[in-house]
Amino acid sequence: MTVLKKEINRNSKSMVQDERTEDLLSRSLQYLKAGYPIHFTGPSGTGKTSLALALAKRRKKPVMLIHGNHELNNKDLIGDFTGYTSKKVVDNYVRSVYKRDESITETWRDGRLLEAVKNGYTLVYDEFTRSRPTTNNIFLSILEEGILPLYGTKLTEPFVRVHPDFAVIFTSNPDEYAGVYQTQDALLDRLITLYIDHKDSGREAAIISEKVDLDKKRAMAITTLVAELRRECKADSGPSLRASLMIAKLAAEGEIPIDGSDSAFQRLCMDILGHQVSRCIESDQPLETAEKMIIKACHNMKVT
Numbered sequence: 001m002t003v004l005k006k007e008i009n010r011n012s013k014s015m016v017q018d019e020r021t022e023d024l025l026s027r028s029l030q031y032l033k034a035g036y037p038i039h040f041t042g043p044s045g046t047g048k049t050s051l052a053l054a055l056a057k058r059r060k061k062p063v064m065l066i067h068g069n070h071e072l073n074n075k076d077l078i079g080d081f082t083g084y085t086s087k088k089v090v091d092n093y094v095r096s097v098y099k100r101d102e103s104i105t106e107t108w109r110d111g112r113l114l115e116a117v118k119n120g121y122t123l124v125y126d127e128f129t130r131s132r133p134t135t136n137n138i139f140l141s142i143l144e145e146g147i148l149p150l151y152g153t154k155l156t157e158p159f160v161r162v163h164p165d166f167a168v169i170f171t172s173n174p175d176e177y178a179g180v181y182q183t184q185d186a187l188l189d190r191l192i193t194l195y196i197d198h199k200d201s202g203r204e205a206a207i208i209s210e211k212v213d214l215d216k217k218r219a220m221a222i223t224t225l226v227a228e229l230r231r232e233c234k235a236d237s238g239p240s241l242r243a244s245l246m247i248a249k250l251a252a253e254g255e256i257p258i259d260g261s262d263s264a265f266q267r268l269c270m271d272i273l274g275h276q277v278s279r280c281i282e283s284d285q286p287l288e289t290a291e292k293m294i295i296k297a298c299h300n301m302k303v304t
């Protein structure tokens with residue numbers, strides 16, 4: 001069993017770091033220090049983004065966050081000309097002399113990647129496989145040659161050198177997820193990829209009990225129920241820690257007892273888990289079947 005560290009940050013927004021998380025973070029920090037980018041991959045809701053942000057914070061450098069999406073392009077990453085600035089000077093100080101000087105210059109705005117690369121920030125590129133692989137190609141030059149090419153821009157210099165303090169942490173969902181592009185092997189080959197799976201019910205319960213201020217037994221009852229339903233789903237899918245957190249928070253706010261025989265608690269579980277579980281099962285009426293499974297799991301629930 002994993003024992004939680006004695007000193008835990010009570011801030012409900014912060015990460016709860018048990019020994020395994022702590023170990024993972026310190027290993028990852030070591031790899032980053034050695035110059036290798038980290039890539040956390042795994043099912044939705046397993047804490048990849050939280051880990052990436054906690055790791056970035058440990059570097060004690062400014063953090064730049066980019067979210068992958070299919071519309072992200074080089075202009076967002078490198079920068080773009082945003083418009084024109086015009087300057088006009090009319091000098092008529094001596095009445096017989098009229099001098100007019102007019103100039104127009106384009107205004108450039110650095111993209112987020114260029115800013116991070118130039119200044120040595122820690123870049124967290126969340127869900128990077130939601131961006132097109134062609135957009136992500138730029139990372140090959142950054143990671144291999146240590147330069148950011150400024151292609152597609154009218155800037156005079158062809159590239160910018162990567163600041164020695166620059167580091168990047170990627171997160172992604174597995175390839176089977178909807179809306180995700182397959183990553184080019186050449187990029188994956190340059191990353192240290194760490195798989196983040198669902199935690200066991202005990203570790204999840206420890207997180208919930210910290211974040212929602214719920215006693216361990218009740219937290220464990222929720223995470224065990226969610227894990228039981230997750231087992232009905234294929235690997236990498238099904239309800240996650242996020243669903244357990246929702247149940248715990250909403251039950252606390254609505255003063256709903258954490259009790260599997262309570263109809264309000266059953267309704268809450270069906271609302272939160274019904275759709276997700278229904279997507280995992282093959283049935284003519286998947287939602288109805290899922291709701292029956294949830295009620296059954298509620299009846300099996302033990303607060304001990």
Ligand SMILES: Nc1ncnc2c1ncn2[C@@H]1O[C@H](COP(=O)(O)OP(=O)(O)OP(=O)(O)O)[C@@H](O)[C@H]1O
Pocket residue numbers: 014015016017021042043044045046047048049050051171172173207211241242245
């Ligand atoms: N160690 C932890 N301590 C506290 N909260 C956590 C921890 N791990 C995950 N969480 C919480 O669980 C939820 C899901 O975490 P997060 O968004 O980091 O997962 P993810 O793997 O990035 O999900 P997705 O793939 O869907 O983006 C969040 O509400 C987050 O605050």
